[in-house]
Amino acid sequence: MNQSVRKYLLVSLFSVAGLNIHAQRSCGFQEYAVERLKKNPSLYHERLINFAEQNETLRTDSVSGAEPPVIQIPVVVHVLYHFPYEKLSDSYIMRQIEILNECFRRKNADTVNTPQYFRPLAADCRIEFHLAKSDPRRRSTQGIVRKYTPVKYWNNDDKMKFSASMGSDAWDSKSYLNIWVCNLERTAGYSSLPGDHPALDGIVIDMEAFGLTGLNNGYDLGKTLVHEAGHWLGLKHIWGDRYCGDDDVQDTPKQSGYTVGCPTGIRVSCGNAPYGDMYMNYMDLTHDACVNLFTKGQMEKMRSLFTPGGLRSSLLQSKGLEPPLYSEIPLPEEDPKWLYPQLFPNPAYDVIHLDLTYDSRWTGKTIQLINSNGRLLSLIPVRSSLVSFSVKHLPAGVYFLRSRKEDGETLQIRFVKQ
Ligand SMILES: [Zn+2]
Numbered sequence: 001m002n003q004s005v006r007k008y009l010l011v012s013l014f015s016v017a018g019l020n021i022h023a024q025r026s027c028g029f030q031e032y033a034v035e036r037l038k039k040n041p042s043l044y045h046e047r048l049i050n051f052a053e054q055n056e057t058l059r060t061d062s063v064s065g066a067e068p069p070v071i072q073i074p075v076v077v078h079v080l081y082h083f084p085y086e087k088l089s090d091s092y093i094m095r096q097i098e099i100l101n102e103c104f105r106r107k108n109a110d111t112v113n114t115p116q117y118f119r120p121l122a123a124d125c126r127i128e129f130h131l132a133k134s135d136p137r138r139r140s141t142q143g144i145v146r147k148y149t150p151v152k153y154w155n156n157d158d159k160m161k162f163s164a165s166m167g168s169d170a171w172d173s174k175s176y177l178n179i180w181v182c183n184l185e186r187t188a189g190y191s192s193l194p195g196d197h198p199a200l201d202g203i204v205i206d207m208e209a210f211g212l213t214g215l216n217n218g219y220d221l222g223k224t225l226v227h228e229a230g231h232w233l234g235l236k237h238i239w240g241d242r243y244c245g246d247d248d249v250q251d252t253p254k255q256s257g258y259t260v261g262c263p264t265g266i267r268v269s270c271g272n273a274p275y276g277d278m279y280m281n282y283m284d285l286t287h288d289a290c291v292n293l294f295t296k297g298q299m300e301k302m303r304s305l306f307t308p309g310g311l312r313s314s315l316l317q318s319k320g321l322e323p324p325l326y327s328e329i330p331l332p333e334e335d336p337k338w339l340y341p342q343l344f345p346n347p348a349y350d351v352i353h354l355d356l357t358y359d360s361r362w363t364g365k366t367i368q369l370i371n372s373n374g375r376l377l378s379l380i381p382v383r384s385s386l387v388s389f390s391v392k393h394l395p396a397g398v399y400f401l402r403s404r405k406e407d408g409e410t411l412q413i414r415f416v417k418q
Contacts, residue, residue, distance in 0.1 A: 027224075027285065028156045028190035029231045030241045036193055067126065071306050073177050074132040074320025078168040079146045080160055080182040086207055087146055088181065094131070096211040099222035100229060101128050103282065103294075110292045117275045121251050123299035129177065129229070130321055136172050138325040150359035152407065153185040158200050166360075170199050175318035177232065178202030179225070181210045188224045191231035194311040203228045218261070221288035230283050230294065233302035233312065238283040244270035251297035253278055262290035343401070347416040354387040354401065354413070367403040367411065391417050 075097065081087040102108040106124040114122050131143030149166045151159075160167035160180045170178045184206035191203045208215060209224040236247040239255050246254065256269035259279035263286070266276040278284070282291050283298070294302075305312035341362075342355040356362040367380040367387070380389050380401075391399075394417045403411040 026187045027227060028187035032156055032190045033193055036196060071127045072321060073129045073315055074175060074318050075129045075143055075177045075179060076132050076171045077144050078180045080149045080167060080180060082149055082152050090144060092211050093144055096222045096225060097129055097131060100225050103226040114280060114293050118278060121295040122293040123296040125294055125299040125302060127302060132176060132320040134319055134322055134324040138319060140324040140327050152183060154182045155185055156187060156190050160204060161200055170202060173198045173201035174314040175320050180204045181207055183207050188219060189228045191228045194234050194305055203232050218287035223288040223291055226282050234305055235283050235298055235301060238278060238281045249297040249301055251295045252281060258285040262287040341411055341413060343413050343415055347418040348391050349418055350390060350392045351388055352391050357385040360385060361405050365403050365405055367401050370400040370402055372398045
């Protein structure tokens with residue numbers, strides 16, 4: 001089974017009666033949150049929930065009918081590409097950000113699918129996301145960082161958030177929402193918890209769930225980012241991550257578990273009659289085409305993070321959307337000189353050089369020198385990204401260099417000694 005199929009297959013923790021197996025958005029938020037909370041128990045839930053409850057004054061002013069201000073969040077998208085087709089274009093990324101805003105502002109056309117009985121609960125969250133105009137040093141930017149990485153698949157272990165592990169370092173998360181787009185091996189995405197370590201703060205999203213992918217797998221309309229942005233703003237899954245669990249939001253009905261596929265009609269669980277599960281909520285796992293609302297309660301919870309002292313309030317002081325102070329033209333984004341090992345000269349006479357700059361993980365490995373009969377002649381240690389060795393003593397003929405590293409990549413290069 002290939003990667004893309006596996007990531008979106010149902011792995012059911014909750015038994016949902018009467019449903020066939022559908023592809024399912026595999027959100028890694030809960031699993032990640034549990035791990036982070038083990039490491040730092042004071043991190044999240046209590047602090048966040050208490051804060052939200054104390055900030056009644058900051059809730060939507062429903063009495064006077066005044067609209068709360070629109071919150072604008074500067075965004076930087078880090079595109080970690082390995083294959084050239086993963087180097088997403090500006091327009092592709094911009095369309096995904098538009099979709100995010102349409103959903104948060106309740107301007108998406110599919111809000112007409114919100115059932116009548118839930119419409120009074122549906123909210124325009126008045127939260128918007130915009131690609132940054134100034135980088136952390138106030139230089140001009142488009143809010144997009146594209147970076148080649150030798151890493152082909154990533155786990156939910158935050159390595160993509162650090163240059164040192166061949167990812168891309170976060171921009172100051174007090175001032176920017178960092179979104180890392182990369183090839184996630186197991187899940188469609190995950191978000192950090194509000195209040196977590198600044199270097200880890202942000203959303204990680206699988207290349208195959210970001211934007212209008214055209215993959216026709218149920219998660220190809222850009223709503224995974226909407227879901228993860230909900231987590232980033234303090235929302236839990238609508239089923240509370242356990243049977244009839246609580247998401248700490250007043251106006252979302254309890255429901256037995258997550259939803260798969262794209263159901264229709266009323267589905268009652270956990271005594272939530274007459275209207276049943278709110279499976280069209282962005283914080284369920286329903287297909288992209290079938291999610292279309294945040295509730296007012298969810299909006300209030302998210303917006304409470306921006307009140308004075310709130311875990312996201314620093315974003316309101318960000319200069320990320322202000323014009324840059326330095327309009328120097330950023331360096332063009334260049335692919336690495338090559339994406340593969342380079343051997344030269346070939347044919348060789350005395351010394352041969354093998355350049356492994358494209359992937360520092362070769363350092364420390366050993367390369368086998370093999371002749372055309374398959375006989376191992378010597379072992380060459382890789383002490384740095386450029387390996388040079390003498391072939392003077394070799395009889396003229398064809399030779400091979402062979403090695404392998406942890407991620408399964410093998411090296412096999414043929415050269416000729418003259
Ligand atoms: Zn989730």
